[in-house]
Amino acid sequence: MSAEGGGALALSPAPSGRVAKPRGTSRADGSARARRLGLRTVALGYLALLLLAPVAMIFYRTFEHGLSPVWNAITAPNAQSAFWLSIEIVAIAVPLNTVFGIGIALLMERGRFRGKALLGMLIDLPFAISPVVIGLSLVLAYGKTGWLGDWLAERGIQVIFSVPGMVIATAIVSLPFVARETMPVLRELGTDAEQAASTLGASGWQTFWRITLPGIRWGVVYGVVLTTARALGEFGAVSIVSGRIEGETQTLPLYVQARFENFDVTGAYTAAVVLAILAFATLIAMNLLTRHTRGKTAEVAA
Amino acid sequence: MLVLLPVAALLAKSGTGGTSQFWREISNPEAVAAIKLTLIVSAIVVLLNAVFGTLIAWVLVRDEFPGKKIVNALIDLPFALPTIVAGVVLLALYGKGSPVGIDVAFTRFSIGLALLFVTLPFVVRSVQPVLMELDVSMEEAAESLGASPLTVLRRIVLPSLTPAIISGVALSFARAVGEFGSLVLITGNLPFKTEVGSVYVFGQIQNENLPAAAAVSVVLLLAALVVLAALTLLSRWRSKHVG
Numbered sequence: 001m002s003a004e005g006g007g008a009l010a011l012s013p014a015p016s017g018r019v020a021k022p023r024g025t026s027r028a029d030g031s032a033r034a035r036r037l038g039l040r041t042v043a044l045g046y047l048a049l050l051l052l053a054p055v056a057m058i059f060y061r062t063f064e065h066g067l068s069p070v071w072n073a074i075t076a077p078n079a080q081s082a083f084w085l086s087i088e089i090v091a092i093a094v095p096l097n098t099v100f101g102i103g104i105a106l107l108m109e110r111g112r113f114r115g116k117a118l119l120g121m122l123i124d125l126p127f128a129i130s131p132v133v134i135g136l137s138l139v140l141a142y143g144k145t146g147w148l149g150d151w152l153a154e155r156g157i158q159v160i161f162s163v164p165g166m167v168i169a170t171a172i173v174s175l176p177f178v179a180r181e182t183m184p185v186l187r188e189l190g191t192d193a194e195q196a197a198s199t200l201g202a203s204g205w206q207t208f209w210r211i212t213l214p215g216i217r218w219g220v221v222y223g224v225v226l227t228t229a230r231a232l233g234e235f236g237a238v239s240i241v242s243g244r245i246e247g248e249t250q251t252l253p254l255y256v257q258a259r260f261e262n263f264d265v266t267g268a269y270t271a272a273v274v275l276a277i278l279a280f281a282t283l284i285a286m287n288l289l290t291r292h293t294r295g296k297t298a299e300v301a302a
Numbered sequence: 303m304l305v306l307l308p309v310a311a312l313l314a315k316s317g318t319g320g321t322s323q324f325w326r327e328i329s330n331p332e333a334v335a336a337i338k339l340t341l342i343v344s345a346i347v348v349l350l351n352a353v354f355g356t357l358i359a360w361v362l363v364r365d366e367f368p369g370k371k372i373v374n375a376l377i378d379l380p381f382a383l384p385t386i387v388a389g390v391v392l393l394a395l396y397g398k399g400s401p402v403g404i405d406v407a408f409t410r411f412s413i414g415l416a417l418l419f420v421t422l423p424f425v426v427r428s429v430q431p432v433l434m435e436l437d438v439s440m441e442e443a444a445e446s447l448g449a450s451p452l453t454v455l456r457r458i459v460l461p462s463l464t465p466a467i468i469s470g471v472a473l474s475f476a477r478a479v480g481e482f483g484s485l486v487l488i489t490g491n492l493p494f495k496t497e498v499g500s501v502y503v504f505g506q507i508q509n510e511n512l513p514a515a516a517a518v519s520v521v522l523l524l525a526a527l528v529v530l531a532a533l534t535l536l537s538r539w540r541s542k543h544v545g
Contacts, residue, residue, distance in 0.1 A: 035451060036365055043361040044373065046354050050419055051379060054395040061394050125305055127473075128526050130480025132500040133519040136507055137308030140315045140516065147311050172305060226381075233384025235483035236500070240507055253386045253483070260390060260487055269394070272387045279382035286382075287375050 055276065062269040073270035081247045082255035082271070089163070089238075089251065090231045093171040097227050101178025102220060106212075108179070109186040126175050134172055135240025138165060161243035166251065169237035174230040178223035185219030186212075222289045229282040233275060316516040327517035335494045336502035337521055343410065343498070344478035347417040348471045355425025356467055362426070363433045380422050385483025388419050393488050408490030413498060416484040421477050425470030432466040465537035472533035476526040 062070060073079060104123060108116065126134065140146050142159040152159060159165040193215070197207045213220075235253040242249040250258065252271055259267035316324055327333065362374050380388065392415055397407040406412040436459070444454050482500040489496040491505070499522045506515035 043358045054391040057395040058391045132482045137312040140311035141308040235386045272390045282382040
Protein backbone atom coordinates (compact mmCIF):
# COMPACT_ATOMS: atom_id res chain seq x y z
CA MET A 1 0.00 0.00 0.00
CA SER A 2 1.28 3.42 -0.76
CA ALA A 3 2.79 5.19 2.16
CA GLU A 4 1.39 8.46 0.93
CA GLY A 5 -2.01 7.01 1.62
CA GLY A 6 -4.43 6.18 -1.14
CA GLY A 7 -7.13 8.50 -0.03
CA ALA A 8 -5.06 11.37 1.16
CA LEU A 9 -3.22 11.48 -2.07
CA ALA A 10 -6.17 11.30 -4.34
CA LEU A 11 -8.64 13.25 -2.32
CA SER A 12 -6.60 16.03 -0.89
CA PRO A 13 -7.93 19.51 -1.51
CA ALA A 14 -7.79 20.20 -5.21
CA PRO A 15 -4.76 22.31 -5.91
CA SER A 16 -5.57 25.25 -8.09
CA GLY A 17 -3.23 25.88 -10.94
CA ARG A 18 -0.56 28.48 -10.74
CA VAL A 19 -0.41 31.13 -13.40
CA ALA A 20 2.06 30.09 -16.03
CA LYS A 21 4.93 32.44 -16.49
CA PRO A 22 5.40 33.73 -20.00
CA ARG A 23 8.28 31.82 -21.41
CA GLY A 24 10.10 31.06 -24.61
CA THR A 25 11.94 33.38 -26.91
CA SER A 26 10.09 35.51 -29.42
CA ARG A 27 11.12 33.16 -32.22
CA ALA A 28 9.51 30.20 -30.53
CA ASP A 29 6.46 32.12 -29.31
CA GLY A 30 4.24 31.24 -32.25
CA SER A 31 4.85 27.51 -32.17
CA ALA A 32 4.74 27.44 -28.36
CA ARG A 33 1.32 29.03 -28.42
CA ALA A 34 0.13 26.58 -31.07
CA ARG A 35 1.41 23.70 -28.98
CA ARG A 36 -0.26 24.98 -25.86
CA LEU A 37 -3.53 25.44 -27.70
CA GLY A 38 -3.27 21.93 -29.10
CA LEU A 39 -2.68 20.37 -25.69
CA ARG A 40 -5.51 22.38 -24.20
CA THR A 41 -7.88 21.20 -26.92
CA VAL A 42 -6.97 17.56 -26.43
CA ALA A 43 -7.23 17.72 -22.62
CA LEU A 44 -10.53 19.59 -22.57
CA GLY A 45 -11.93 17.49 -25.39
CA TYR A 46 -11.13 14.31 -23.47
CA LEU A 47 -12.80 15.68 -20.34
CA ALA A 48 -15.82 16.83 -22.30
CA LEU A 49 -16.36 13.47 -23.97
CA LEU A 50 -15.69 11.34 -20.91
CA LEU A 51 -17.12 13.48 -18.13
CA LEU A 52 -19.16 16.47 -19.09
CA ALA A 53 -21.21 15.27 -22.06
CA PRO A 54 -22.53 12.12 -20.33
CA VAL A 55 -23.46 14.04 -17.17
CA ALA A 56 -25.13 16.82 -19.16
CA MET A 57 -26.97 14.18 -21.17
CA ILE A 58 -28.60 12.60 -18.14
CA PHE A 59 -29.89 15.97 -16.95
CA TYR A 60 -31.29 16.60 -20.42
CA ARG A 61 -32.91 13.18 -20.67
CA THR A 62 -34.44 13.45 -17.22
CA PHE A 63 -36.10 16.78 -17.89
CA GLU A 64 -36.87 16.42 -21.62
CA HIS A 65 -40.52 15.59 -21.01
CA GLY A 66 -41.06 18.34 -18.51
CA LEU A 67 -41.29 18.36 -14.77
CA SER A 68 -44.36 16.26 -14.05
CA PRO A 69 -42.84 12.81 -14.78
CA VAL A 70 -39.85 13.83 -12.68
CA TRP A 71 -42.11 14.90 -9.85
CA ASN A 72 -44.03 11.62 -10.06
CA ALA A 73 -40.76 9.67 -9.98
CA ILE A 74 -39.52 11.60 -6.96
CA THR A 75 -42.72 11.15 -4.99
CA ALA A 76 -43.05 7.43 -5.73
CA PRO A 77 -43.26 5.66 -2.34
CA ASN A 78 -40.29 3.37 -3.02
CA ALA A 79 -38.14 6.29 -4.15
CA GLN A 80 -39.05 8.14 -0.97
CA SER A 81 -38.27 5.21 1.28
CA ALA A 82 -34.96 4.58 -0.55
CA PHE A 83 -34.02 8.22 -0.09
CA TRP A 84 -34.80 8.20 3.62
CA LEU A 85 -33.03 4.90 4.18
CA SER A 86 -29.92 6.37 2.55
CA ILE A 87 -30.17 9.38 4.84
CA GLU A 88 -30.64 7.13 7.87
CA ILE A 89 -27.56 5.06 7.03
CA VAL A 90 -25.50 8.20 6.45
CA ALA A 91 -26.75 9.65 9.72
CA ILE A 92 -25.38 6.64 11.60
CA ALA A 93 -22.23 5.83 9.63
CA VAL A 94 -20.85 9.35 9.23
CA PRO A 95 -20.80 10.39 12.92
CA LEU A 96 -19.37 6.97 13.75
CA ASN A 97 -16.55 7.42 11.27
CA THR A 98 -15.97 11.00 12.35
CA VAL A 99 -15.34 10.08 15.98
CA PHE A 100 -13.37 7.03 14.97
CA GLY A 101 -11.39 8.94 12.35
CA ILE A 102 -10.37 11.68 14.78
CA GLY A 103 -9.40 9.02 17.30
CA ILE A 104 -7.24 7.15 14.79
CA ALA A 105 -5.65 10.39 13.58
CA LEU A 106 -4.74 11.35 17.16
CA LEU A 107 -3.36 7.88 17.75
CA MET A 108 -1.29 8.00 14.57
CA GLU A 109 0.07 11.53 15.07
CA ARG A 110 0.32 11.83 18.85
CA GLY A 111 0.68 8.28 20.05
CA ARG A 112 3.80 6.21 20.21
CA PHE A 113 3.33 2.48 19.94
CA ARG A 114 4.47 -0.54 18.05
CA GLY A 115 2.72 -1.47 14.83
CA LYS A 116 1.93 2.10 13.89
CA ALA A 117 2.93 1.58 10.26
CA LEU A 118 0.70 -1.48 10.20
CA LEU A 119 -2.23 0.53 11.52
CA GLY A 120 -1.58 3.15 8.84
CA MET A 121 -1.81 0.49 6.16
CA LEU A 122 -4.90 -0.99 7.75
CA ILE A 123 -6.76 2.32 7.64
CA ASP A 124 -6.17 2.52 3.90
CA LEU A 125 -7.27 -1.04 3.28
CA PRO A 126 -10.88 -0.13 2.42
CA PHE A 127 -9.54 1.95 -0.49
CA ALA A 128 -7.65 -0.99 -1.94
CA ILE A 129 -10.36 -3.61 -1.51
CA SER A 130 -13.21 -3.96 -3.95
CA PRO A 131 -16.59 -3.08 -2.43
CA VAL A 132 -17.82 -6.48 -3.56
CA VAL A 133 -15.08 -8.15 -1.56
CA ILE A 134 -15.98 -6.06 1.48
CA GLY A 135 -19.60 -7.17 1.11
CA LEU A 136 -18.56 -10.79 0.81
CA SER A 137 -16.31 -10.52 3.87
CA LEU A 138 -19.25 -9.22 5.88
CA VAL A 139 -21.44 -12.11 4.76
CA LEU A 140 -18.71 -14.52 5.79
CA ALA A 141 -18.31 -12.87 9.18
CA TYR A 142 -21.88 -12.02 10.15
CA GLY A 143 -24.03 -14.10 7.78
CA LYS A 144 -26.10 -17.19 8.47
CA THR A 145 -23.17 -19.54 7.95
CA GLY A 146 -20.60 -16.97 9.03
CA TRP A 147 -18.34 -16.85 12.03
CA LEU A 148 -20.71 -14.92 14.25
CA GLY A 149 -23.84 -16.26 12.54
CA ASP A 150 -24.95 -18.63 15.31
CA TRP A 151 -24.13 -16.22 18.09
CA LEU A 152 -26.13 -13.45 16.41
CA ALA A 153 -29.02 -15.77 15.54
CA GLU A 154 -29.35 -16.93 19.16
CA ARG A 155 -29.84 -13.33 20.17
CA GLY A 156 -32.25 -12.65 17.35
CA ILE A 157 -30.00 -10.09 15.71
CA GLN A 158 -30.01 -10.02 11.95
CA VAL A 159 -27.08 -8.16 10.41
CA ILE A 160 -26.89 -9.44 6.87
CA PHE A 161 -29.84 -8.64 4.58
CA SER A 162 -30.95 -5.90 6.94
CA VAL A 163 -30.11 -2.34 7.88
CA PRO A 164 -27.36 -3.03 10.47
CA GLY A 165 -25.32 -4.85 7.81
CA MET A 166 -25.81 -1.98 5.39
CA VAL A 167 -24.64 0.49 8.01
CA ILE A 168 -21.53 -1.59 8.73
CA ALA A 169 -20.76 -1.92 5.00
CA THR A 170 -21.14 1.82 4.52
CA ALA A 171 -19.00 2.58 7.56
CA ILE A 172 -16.20 0.35 6.29
CA VAL A 173 -16.01 1.75 2.77
CA SER A 174 -16.01 5.34 4.01
CA LEU A 175 -13.75 4.65 6.98
CA PRO A 176 -10.43 6.20 5.88
CA PHE A 177 -11.54 9.70 4.87
CA VAL A 178 -11.73 11.56 8.19
CA ALA A 179 -8.55 9.98 9.54
CA ARG A 180 -6.67 10.65 6.30
CA GLU A 181 -7.77 14.29 6.07
CA THR A 182 -7.20 15.02 9.76
CA MET A 183 -3.73 13.50 10.10
CA PRO A 184 -1.79 16.06 8.00
CA VAL A 185 -3.60 18.96 9.71
CA LEU A 186 -2.76 17.51 13.09
CA ARG A 187 0.88 17.16 12.09
CA GLU A 188 0.93 20.74 10.85
CA LEU A 189 -0.66 21.99 14.06
CA GLY A 190 2.21 20.68 16.17
CA THR A 191 2.09 20.05 19.90
CA ASP A 192 3.27 23.41 21.29
CA ALA A 193 -0.16 24.76 22.17
CA GLU A 194 -1.25 21.42 23.59
CA GLN A 195 1.82 21.21 25.79
CA ALA A 196 1.35 24.77 26.96
CA ALA A 197 -2.25 24.03 27.90
CA SER A 198 -1.39 20.96 29.89
CA THR A 199 1.47 22.79 31.64
CA LEU A 200 -1.06 25.39 32.71
CA GLY A 201 -3.12 22.64 34.24
CA ALA A 202 -5.67 21.76 31.57
CA SER A 203 -6.95 18.19 31.62
CA GLY A 204 -6.65 15.94 28.57
CA TRP A 205 -10.26 16.57 27.63
CA GLN A 206 -9.96 20.32 28.07
CA THR A 207 -6.89 20.39 25.87
CA PHE A 208 -8.66 18.37 23.21
CA TRP A 209 -11.84 20.44 23.16
CA ARG A 210 -10.27 23.90 23.49
CA ILE A 211 -6.98 23.52 21.62
CA THR A 212 -6.78 20.46 19.37
CA LEU A 213 -10.28 20.27 17.95
CA PRO A 214 -10.54 23.96 16.94
CA GLY A 215 -7.16 23.57 15.25
CA ILE A 216 -8.15 20.60 13.15
CA ARG A 217 -11.80 21.42 12.53
CA TRP A 218 -11.50 22.24 8.82
CA GLY A 219 -9.59 19.07 8.13
CA VAL A 220 -12.27 17.13 9.96
CA VAL A 221 -15.06 18.90 8.08
CA TYR A 222 -13.35 18.15 4.76
CA GLY A 223 -13.12 14.50 5.75
CA VAL A 224 -16.78 14.49 6.76
CA VAL A 225 -17.82 15.88 3.37
CA LEU A 226 -15.91 13.11 1.60
CA THR A 227 -17.28 10.48 3.99
CA THR A 228 -20.84 11.64 3.40
CA ALA A 229 -20.46 11.60 -0.38
CA ARG A 230 -18.99 8.14 -0.33
CA ALA A 231 -21.56 6.84 2.15
CA LEU A 232 -24.49 8.18 0.14
CA GLY A 233 -23.24 6.65 -3.07
CA GLU A 234 -21.95 3.27 -1.92
CA PHE A 235 -23.32 0.54 -4.10
CA GLY A 236 -21.28 -2.67 -4.26
CA ALA A 237 -20.82 -3.54 -0.61
CA VAL A 238 -24.31 -2.43 0.36
CA SER A 239 -25.92 -4.30 -2.49
CA ILE A 240 -24.47 -7.59 -1.23
CA VAL A 241 -25.52 -7.23 2.40
CA SER A 242 -28.92 -5.70 1.72
CA GLY A 243 -31.83 -7.98 1.00
CA ARG A 244 -32.81 -5.49 -1.70
CA ILE A 245 -36.43 -5.51 -0.69
CA GLU A 246 -38.10 -2.53 -2.34
CA GLY A 247 -39.26 -0.04 0.23
CA GLU A 248 -37.36 -1.78 3.03
CA THR A 249 -33.68 -2.40 2.45
CA GLN A 250 -33.16 -0.46 -0.75
CA THR A 251 -30.94 2.61 -0.67
CA LEU A 252 -31.04 5.27 -3.36
CA PRO A 253 -28.17 3.80 -5.44
CA LEU A 254 -29.80 0.36 -5.27
CA TYR A 255 -33.07 1.96 -6.31
CA VAL A 256 -31.34 3.43 -9.40
CA GLN A 257 -30.21 -0.02 -10.44
CA ALA A 258 -33.58 -1.68 -9.77
CA ARG A 259 -35.48 0.97 -11.74
CA PHE A 260 -33.05 0.73 -14.63
CA GLU A 261 -33.31 -3.03 -14.81
CA ASN A 262 -37.11 -2.78 -14.75
CA PHE A 263 -36.95 -0.50 -17.81
CA ASP A 264 -38.29 2.42 -15.78
CA VAL A 265 -35.80 4.84 -17.30
CA THR A 266 -37.47 7.95 -15.90
CA GLY A 267 -37.37 6.57 -12.39
CA ALA A 268 -33.73 5.57 -12.72
CA TYR A 269 -32.66 8.86 -14.31
CA THR A 270 -34.51 10.93 -11.75
CA ALA A 271 -32.91 9.15 -8.80
CA ALA A 272 -29.54 9.35 -10.56
CA VAL A 273 -29.99 13.09 -11.05
CA VAL A 274 -30.79 13.52 -7.36
CA LEU A 275 -27.55 11.72 -6.50
CA ALA A 276 -25.65 13.73 -9.12
CA ILE A 277 -26.91 17.00 -7.63
CA LEU A 278 -25.68 15.83 -4.23
CA ALA A 279 -22.32 15.04 -5.86
CA PHE A 280 -22.11 18.57 -7.28
CA ALA A 281 -22.95 19.95 -3.85
CA THR A 282 -20.05 17.88 -2.50
CA LEU A 283 -17.69 19.35 -5.10
CA ILE A 284 -18.76 22.87 -4.21
CA ALA A 285 -18.30 22.16 -0.50
CA MET A 286 -14.86 20.70 -1.19
CA ASN A 287 -13.80 23.80 -3.08
CA LEU A 288 -15.11 26.20 -0.45
CA LEU A 289 -13.30 24.23 2.25
CA THR A 290 -10.08 24.15 0.26
CA ARG A 291 -10.19 27.92 0.07
CA HIS A 292 -10.79 28.02 3.80
CA THR A 293 -7.85 25.84 4.69
CA ARG A 294 -5.42 27.21 2.15
CA GLY A 295 -2.54 28.96 3.81
CA LYS A 296 -3.26 27.25 7.09
CA THR A 297 -2.27 23.79 6.01
CA ALA A 298 0.58 22.95 3.72
CA GLU A 299 -0.08 21.05 0.54
CA VAL A 300 -1.38 17.71 1.72
CA ALA A 301 -0.63 15.77 -1.40
CA ALA A 302 3.06 16.58 -1.63
CA MET B 303 -12.04 -4.83 14.47
CA LEU B 304 -14.48 -3.51 11.92
CA VAL B 305 -12.08 -4.14 9.04
CA LEU B 306 -9.97 -7.02 10.27
CA LEU B 307 -12.64 -9.48 11.35
CA PRO B 308 -14.43 -9.64 7.97
CA VAL B 309 -11.17 -9.83 6.04
CA ALA B 310 -9.97 -12.62 8.31
CA ALA B 311 -13.24 -14.43 7.66
CA LEU B 312 -12.65 -14.04 3.93
CA LEU B 313 -9.15 -15.49 4.08
CA ALA B 314 -10.34 -18.31 6.30
CA LYS B 315 -13.16 -19.15 3.92
CA SER B 316 -10.91 -19.26 0.89
CA GLY B 317 -8.61 -21.57 2.84
CA THR B 318 -11.16 -23.95 4.41
CA GLY B 319 -11.24 -26.36 1.50
CA GLY B 320 -7.48 -26.52 1.39
CA THR B 321 -5.32 -25.44 -1.51
CA SER B 322 -6.82 -28.01 -3.84
CA GLN B 323 -10.28 -26.50 -3.57
CA PHE B 324 -8.85 -23.02 -3.87
CA TRP B 325 -7.16 -24.03 -7.14
CA ARG B 326 -10.29 -25.72 -8.41
CA GLU B 327 -12.32 -22.58 -7.78
CA ILE B 328 -9.94 -20.19 -9.48
CA SER B 329 -9.17 -22.51 -12.39
CA ASN B 330 -12.85 -22.63 -13.28
CA PRO B 331 -12.85 -21.39 -16.91
CA GLU B 332 -15.40 -18.66 -16.23
CA ALA B 333 -13.37 -17.41 -13.27
CA VAL B 334 -10.14 -17.47 -15.28
CA ALA B 335 -11.77 -15.53 -18.11
CA ALA B 336 -13.15 -12.95 -15.68
CA ILE B 337 -9.84 -12.46 -13.87
CA LYS B 338 -7.90 -12.22 -17.13
CA LEU B 339 -10.33 -9.70 -18.58
CA THR B 340 -10.16 -7.60 -15.41
CA LEU B 341 -6.37 -7.47 -15.42
CA ILE B 342 -6.01 -6.76 -19.16
CA VAL B 343 -8.63 -4.00 -19.30
CA SER B 344 -7.29 -2.46 -16.08
CA ALA B 345 -3.78 -2.41 -17.52
CA ILE B 346 -4.94 -0.68 -20.71
CA VAL B 347 -7.00 1.80 -18.72
CA VAL B 348 -4.15 2.80 -16.42
CA LEU B 349 -1.82 3.32 -19.39
CA LEU B 350 -4.36 5.67 -20.95
CA ASN B 351 -4.73 7.34 -17.56
CA ALA B 352 -0.99 7.89 -17.36
CA VAL B 353 -1.02 9.74 -20.69
CA PHE B 354 -4.25 11.71 -20.39
CA GLY B 355 -3.95 12.29 -16.65
CA THR B 356 -0.51 13.83 -17.07
CA LEU B 357 -1.70 15.88 -20.03
CA ILE B 358 -4.71 17.21 -18.11
CA ALA B 359 -2.53 18.04 -15.09
CA TRP B 360 -0.14 19.87 -17.41
CA VAL B 361 -2.91 21.94 -18.96
CA LEU B 362 -4.38 22.75 -15.53
CA VAL B 363 -1.04 23.94 -14.16
CA ARG B 364 0.75 25.56 -17.08
CA ASP B 365 -2.08 26.84 -19.22
CA GLU B 366 -4.45 29.75 -18.63
CA PHE B 367 -7.96 29.84 -19.99
CA PRO B 368 -11.35 31.06 -18.87
CA GLY B 369 -13.20 28.55 -16.72
CA LYS B 370 -10.06 26.77 -15.60
CA LYS B 371 -11.13 26.76 -11.96
CA ILE B 372 -14.37 25.02 -12.86
CA VAL B 373 -12.56 22.40 -14.94
CA ASN B 374 -10.18 21.87 -12.05
CA ALA B 375 -13.06 21.31 -9.66
CA LEU B 376 -14.83 18.95 -12.08
CA ILE B 377 -11.88 16.55 -12.09
CA ASP B 378 -13.09 15.22 -8.73
CA LEU B 379 -16.59 14.54 -10.03
CA PRO B 380 -15.95 10.80 -10.54
CA PHE B 381 -15.07 10.55 -6.84
CA ALA B 382 -18.15 12.43 -5.74
CA LEU B 383 -20.56 10.72 -8.12
CA PRO B 384 -21.95 7.38 -6.92
CA THR B 385 -20.59 4.59 -9.10
CA ILE B 386 -24.00 3.32 -10.14
CA VAL B 387 -24.83 6.83 -11.33
CA ALA B 388 -21.58 6.85 -13.32
CA GLY B 389 -22.80 3.73 -15.11
CA VAL B 390 -26.24 5.21 -15.82
CA VAL B 391 -24.71 8.47 -17.00
CA LEU B 392 -22.40 6.74 -19.48
CA LEU B 393 -25.26 4.61 -20.76
CA ALA B 394 -27.37 7.70 -21.36
CA LEU B 395 -24.85 8.96 -23.90
CA TYR B 396 -22.98 5.89 -25.08
CA GLY B 397 -25.62 3.17 -24.67
CA LYS B 398 -28.65 1.94 -26.58
CA GLY B 399 -30.47 4.75 -28.36
CA SER B 400 -27.40 6.94 -28.11
CA PRO B 401 -28.03 10.40 -29.53
CA VAL B 402 -24.52 10.39 -31.02
CA GLY B 403 -24.89 6.95 -32.57
CA ILE B 404 -22.29 5.26 -30.37
CA ASP B 405 -23.48 2.18 -28.56
CA VAL B 406 -20.82 0.40 -26.52
CA ALA B 407 -23.23 -1.21 -24.05
CA PHE B 408 -22.50 -4.90 -23.43
CA THR B 409 -19.15 -4.74 -25.22
CA ARG B 410 -15.66 -4.82 -23.80
CA PHE B 411 -15.25 -1.16 -24.73
CA SER B 412 -17.88 -0.34 -22.14
CA ILE B 413 -15.66 -1.79 -19.39
CA GLY B 414 -12.78 0.42 -20.45
CA LEU B 415 -15.02 3.46 -20.73
CA ALA B 416 -16.48 3.03 -17.26
CA LEU B 417 -13.08 2.38 -15.72
CA LEU B 418 -11.58 5.45 -17.43
CA PHE B 419 -14.42 7.49 -15.96
CA VAL B 420 -14.08 6.32 -12.35
CA THR B 421 -10.27 6.39 -12.24
CA LEU B 422 -9.79 9.74 -13.99
CA PRO B 423 -8.82 11.80 -10.92
CA PHE B 424 -5.99 9.61 -9.61
CA VAL B 425 -3.16 10.49 -12.00
CA VAL B 426 -4.29 14.10 -12.44
CA ARG B 427 -4.38 14.70 -8.69
CA SER B 428 -1.04 13.07 -8.00
CA VAL B 429 0.82 14.80 -10.86
CA GLN B 430 -0.70 18.26 -10.38
CA PRO B 431 1.00 19.26 -7.10
CA VAL B 432 4.38 18.00 -8.31
CA LEU B 433 4.05 19.96 -11.52
CA MET B 434 3.18 23.08 -9.55
CA GLU B 435 6.39 22.77 -7.56
CA LEU B 436 8.48 22.12 -10.65
CA ASP B 437 10.82 24.99 -11.45
CA VAL B 438 10.30 26.23 -15.02
CA SER B 439 13.77 27.79 -15.16
CA MET B 440 15.30 24.39 -15.91
CA GLU B 441 13.02 23.99 -18.91
CA GLU B 442 13.72 27.55 -20.03
CA ALA B 443 17.44 26.96 -19.76
CA ALA B 444 17.24 23.79 -21.81
CA GLU B 445 15.08 25.52 -24.38
CA SER B 446 17.40 28.49 -24.75
CA LEU B 447 20.29 26.06 -25.21
CA GLY B 448 18.42 24.73 -28.22
CA ALA B 449 16.62 21.69 -26.89
CA SER B 450 13.45 20.83 -28.78
CA PRO B 451 10.17 20.76 -26.82
CA LEU B 452 10.18 16.97 -27.06
CA THR B 453 13.67 16.77 -25.60
CA VAL B 454 12.69 19.08 -22.75
CA LEU B 455 9.68 16.90 -22.04
CA ARG B 456 11.66 13.67 -22.16
CA ARG B 457 14.82 14.76 -20.36
CA ILE B 458 13.55 17.30 -17.84
CA VAL B 459 9.81 17.22 -17.22
CA LEU B 460 8.97 13.52 -17.34
CA PRO B 461 11.80 12.33 -15.05
CA SER B 462 10.57 14.58 -12.25
CA LEU B 463 6.96 13.59 -12.80
CA THR B 464 7.51 9.84 -13.05
CA PRO B 465 7.12 9.00 -9.33
CA ALA B 466 3.84 10.92 -9.20
CA ILE B 467 2.59 9.30 -12.40
CA ILE B 468 3.49 5.86 -11.08
CA SER B 469 1.70 6.36 -7.80
CA GLY B 470 -1.38 7.67 -9.61
CA VAL B 471 -1.26 4.65 -11.90
CA ALA B 472 -0.98 2.29 -8.91
CA LEU B 473 -4.07 3.77 -7.25
CA SER B 474 -5.97 3.67 -10.56
CA PHE B 475 -5.08 0.03 -11.02
CA ALA B 476 -6.22 -0.98 -7.53
CA ARG B 477 -9.46 0.86 -8.09
CA ALA B 478 -9.99 -0.57 -11.59
CA VAL B 479 -9.46 -4.16 -10.49
CA GLY B 480 -12.10 -3.88 -7.79
CA GLU B 481 -14.59 -1.62 -9.56
CA PHE B 482 -18.15 -2.85 -9.52
CA GLY B 483 -20.91 -0.25 -9.35
CA SER B 484 -20.23 1.51 -12.63
CA LEU B 485 -19.93 -1.81 -14.49
CA VAL B 486 -23.07 -3.72 -13.51
CA LEU B 487 -25.42 -1.91 -15.85
CA ILE B 488 -23.19 -1.02 -18.77
CA THR B 489 -21.34 -4.29 -19.39
CA GLY B 490 -24.29 -6.66 -19.40
CA ASN B 491 -22.14 -9.13 -17.42
CA LEU B 492 -21.89 -11.71 -20.18
CA PRO B 493 -19.72 -14.63 -18.99
CA PHE B 494 -16.54 -15.07 -21.03
CA LYS B 495 -17.21 -11.78 -22.79
CA THR B 496 -17.80 -8.81 -20.52
CA GLU B 497 -17.90 -10.35 -17.05
CA VAL B 498 -15.12 -8.90 -14.90
CA GLY B 499 -13.80 -10.34 -11.64
CA SER B 500 -15.88 -8.29 -9.21
CA VAL B 501 -19.07 -9.08 -11.12
CA TYR B 502 -18.17 -12.78 -11.14
CA VAL B 503 -17.72 -12.65 -7.36
CA PHE B 504 -21.08 -10.95 -7.03
CA GLY B 505 -22.73 -13.65 -9.16
CA GLN B 506 -21.22 -16.43 -7.07
CA ILE B 507 -22.47 -14.77 -3.88
CA GLN B 508 -25.97 -14.64 -5.34
CA ASN B 509 -25.67 -18.36 -6.17
CA GLU B 510 -24.56 -18.98 -2.59
CA ASN B 511 -21.32 -20.42 -3.92
CA LEU B 512 -19.27 -18.69 -1.25
CA PRO B 513 -16.03 -20.71 -1.64
CA ALA B 514 -15.76 -19.68 -5.29
CA ALA B 515 -16.55 -16.06 -4.45
CA ALA B 516 -13.94 -16.05 -1.67
CA ALA B 517 -11.24 -17.64 -3.84
CA VAL B 518 -11.62 -15.17 -6.70
CA SER B 519 -11.86 -12.29 -4.19
CA VAL B 520 -8.52 -13.27 -2.75
CA VAL B 521 -6.96 -13.32 -6.23
CA LEU B 522 -8.33 -9.85 -7.04
CA LEU B 523 -7.24 -8.52 -3.68
CA LEU B 524 -3.73 -9.90 -4.12
CA ALA B 525 -3.48 -8.49 -7.66
CA ALA B 526 -4.41 -5.02 -6.41
CA LEU B 527 -2.12 -5.15 -3.39
CA VAL B 528 0.87 -6.56 -5.29
CA VAL B 529 0.65 -3.92 -8.02
CA LEU B 530 0.13 -1.19 -5.43
CA ALA B 531 3.13 -2.31 -3.38
CA ALA B 532 5.37 -2.89 -6.42
CA LEU B 533 4.64 0.50 -7.96
CA THR B 534 5.02 2.28 -4.62
CA LEU B 535 8.43 0.69 -4.15
CA LEU B 536 9.37 1.52 -7.73
CA SER B 537 8.43 5.16 -7.39
CA ARG B 538 10.24 5.43 -4.07
CA TRP B 539 13.33 3.84 -5.62
CA ARG B 540 13.16 6.18 -8.57
CA SER B 541 12.77 9.32 -6.53
CA LYS B 542 15.80 8.26 -4.52
CA HIS B 543 18.02 7.39 -7.47
CA VAL B 544 16.94 9.78 -10.18
CA GLY B 545 17.29 13.54 -10.07
